[in-house]
Amino acid sequence: MKFSFRPTEGAFYELFSRAAQNLVRGTELLNELALPGVDVQSVSDRLTDVEHDSDQITHDLYKKINSTFITPFDREDIYSLGSQLDDVMDHLEAVGNLLYLYGLTELPSLPREMHELVTVLDQQAKITADAMPKLKTMKGLEEYWIEINRLENDGDRAYRMLLVRLFSGEYDALTVLKMKEVADELEAACDAFEHVANTVETITVKES
Amino acid sequence: MKFSFRPTEGAFYELFSRAAQNLVRGTELLNELALPGVDVQSVSDRLTDVEHDSDQITHDLYKKINSTFITPFDREDIYSLGSQLDDVMDHLEAVGNLLYLYGLTELPSLPREMHELVTVLDQQAKITADAMPKLKTMKGLEEYWIEINRLENDGDRAYRMLLVRLFSGEYDALTVLKMKEVADELEAACDAFEHVANTVETITVKES
Amino acid sequence: MKFSFRPTEGAFYELFSRAAQNLVRGTELLNELALPGVDVQSVSDRLTDVEHDSDQITHDLYKKINSTFITPFDREDIYSLGSQLDDVMDHLEAVGNLLYLYGLTELPSLPREMHELVTVLDQQAKITADAMPKLKTMKGLEEYWIEINRLENDGDRAYRMLLVRLFSGEYDALTVLKMKEVADELEAACDAFEHVANTVETITVKES
Structure with a gap:
């Protein structure tokens, strides 16, 4: 394995950003479930595709950690952040998959509170995707984790x-x-977004 | 933000102690649920008040970490301990809240094993509150975490x-x-007390 | 307490290996549940015995950490690995215990997918037991954690x-x-094997 001896930090931020953008794709797919006459199998299949893409990103991230001499912050924190972004995707995929497997789509409509939870997840995904590039400067991240926690409380109530x-x-x-x-x-996905934010907070505190 | 350059350790122990004392208030409120003719809504509301107070303590703790130059032990461990004490409170509040929301209070009485679990939680809260001030000297904490684990096993059986x-x-x-x-x-609250004790153990091992 | 001043690494690998071998004993006992006319109470009792033995190993490990001056890798990682191996055992024991307590053995047979999960656990246990002695050289562990993750995916599907x-x-x-x-x-046990593998991965990355 070839080692790079100068920090190639950019690649890490890039991988975190791509992982978070995949979460936005995931919650957008869940949003489709609210549409009348939606094809749940198709949503579930496309979620599985996005999930596989996320697995690949996580794998690339781990390889990058192992082949990089100087990482932008603690190796363990890079691991945690990568695997926690991956966890969110696993829960999003499970939602589509279970709805399809259990044949819940034969119900006239899903309870309103389920759609409220999806809306919370969609907002969490978007601000997470906005936050990832800010890891480079470690600036403006406090708002992000406060907002994620506020949304997680909304999700809890829903x-x-x-x-x-x-x-x-x-x-x-x-x-x-x-x-x-x-x-x-759905609730585990809300929590998983909070775990991502907690790790970002930990990283920021260490580096400050 | 103003930084203090000499250790202001006292404030940390104070915040941990207050967080743990709130858990005692929480389990005492759950104990009221065993009383005949109890007003469950009132218990639930008061638990929410205590939970808000705990949130404030956690918030103060985080601010203190960020504005303190030398912390009494690793920043990450202070974070963990603070958030784990907060987790216990979240579960205690959920118990009261769910009993009220689900209208379970219209049952003639709750199962005996539920009260056993509350009794376990009450004991865990009390010895946790006794243990927090001992973080200052790191003495006498082994008994605490052994006892928490024993109680967690009792809770598991119940x-x-x-x-x-x-x-x-x-x-x-x-x-x-x-x-x-x-x-x-209730069971998650028992576990959450154990997580607090595990973090105390980790801190003690590191410092010894 | 007597401190040993030269690394007594062997004892750590020995304890990890014994803990993992107990997990093999545990999954073999679960395998017996597929036999016709099995005595579930006896399986449950023997699982409890193995679980007590695991508790003792974990306890010995913790004592060893506290009395050893130089540990083969980070104290916290030794703790994590020990407690995560113990967690697997707790879930295995719970399976036997719940089947017995709930009287599920009066059903003509358990669903086929339950046996599939037990088969996955059995394979996870065996490769975990094979991996533990490799911690000494940190070689050949990548295959182990890749295979555990693959098995965990199988378990998830089942x-x-x-x-x-x-x-x-x-x-x-x-x-x-x-x-x-x-x-x-059963599913928590599958996950718990993955947590063990993740910690092994973390240790290997740190040491490389």
Whole structure:
């Protein structure tokens, strides 16, 4: 393996940015689920494609860490950030996949609170994609993580109200169980965005 | 931002102690749920107040880390400890909030195993509050984390027996699902106390 | 406490290896659950014995860290690896314990996908046990963590198909809930093997 002896920091920021942009593609696909007459299988398949692309980015990032002599910040933090961005994608993909596998699309429509959670995820994805290039200067990141935390609180509230609706008696027990799985993945994605932000915060604190 | 150049360690121990004392207030509120004729909405509201207070303490702690030149131990560990104490509070608040939201208080009484879990949490909170000031000297902490782990095992057993009861056929499926959510938050709170203790252990090992 | 001043690295590798070998014993016990006329209580009891043995190993490891002056790699990583190996065992034990507690053994047979998950765990355990002695030279570990991740993906797929079956209407709601708990522990064990592999990867990257 060839080692580069001067910092090739640019490649790291580039990979983080591409990973975060994939999350925007992911949440945009989830947004399509609110459209009338949506083809859920197609959404699920395209989410799987995006997820594979994210896996490749994570893999490239790890290879880059191993072949780079001087990294822009701690190797472990680069690892954490990469794997946490990947975790978000895994949860987004699971949402589409489960909706399709469980045949939940035969319901006339998904509960409103599910769409609220998708909207939160979409906003989290966009500000995460905006934040990644700022790692270069470490400036303007505080707003980002405060906003991610605020959105995660919104997501939490939407999740709780979703469960209240699921347990209200409106649906039969098996449908409730299926929807609960989807709801849990949506909520895990919200949390996963927060983990990304926490790692960015840790990096910033160390470097300041 | 003004930087203080000599260690102002006292402030850190003070914030950890206040965070842990809030957890005692939290578990005492959960204890009220065992009282006959309890007003669950009022308990839930007061838990939310305590949770907001904890958020403020965590926020103050983070600001303190960023404005302090020399911290009593690794910045990352101070972060971890602060956020883990905050996590416990989030789970305690969720218990009260879900019981209220799901209207579970209309049941004649909650299962005995739920109260056992609350008793475990109450003990964990008290010994955590006793342990925090000991971070100053790093003495007498081994007993604390051994005891937290022992209590977490008790909580685990109570949780398993609670699920056995919930799945026994005594309750209808939707009630089981609601109670399971509450049970999961109680168990997550037990685990979260253990995470706090693990971080204390890590800090002690590093400094020894 | 007596401190040893020259590296007694051997003891660490020995403890990691024994912990991983216990996981092989654990998954072999889970394999017995597929046998016709199996005595589930006996399997559960023997899993508990193995789990106690694992606890003892973890305890010995922690004592060793505290009494050793120079450790073969970062103290925190030794801690992580030890506690993550222990986590796997906790999930394996929970599987046997829950099957017994919930009386799921009165079903004519467990779903095929559950056995697929056990097969994945068995393979993960074996390659983990093979990998631990390689920590000494840090050679040949890349294959191990790639294979663990591949197996974890297999486990994930089996888990999803298991939920599809559980939610298909084949079982009543309470049986679904019980089996779901068991399924979650199986999946958590798969994940926990991946956490072990991630820590091994982190250690290798740091040392390279």
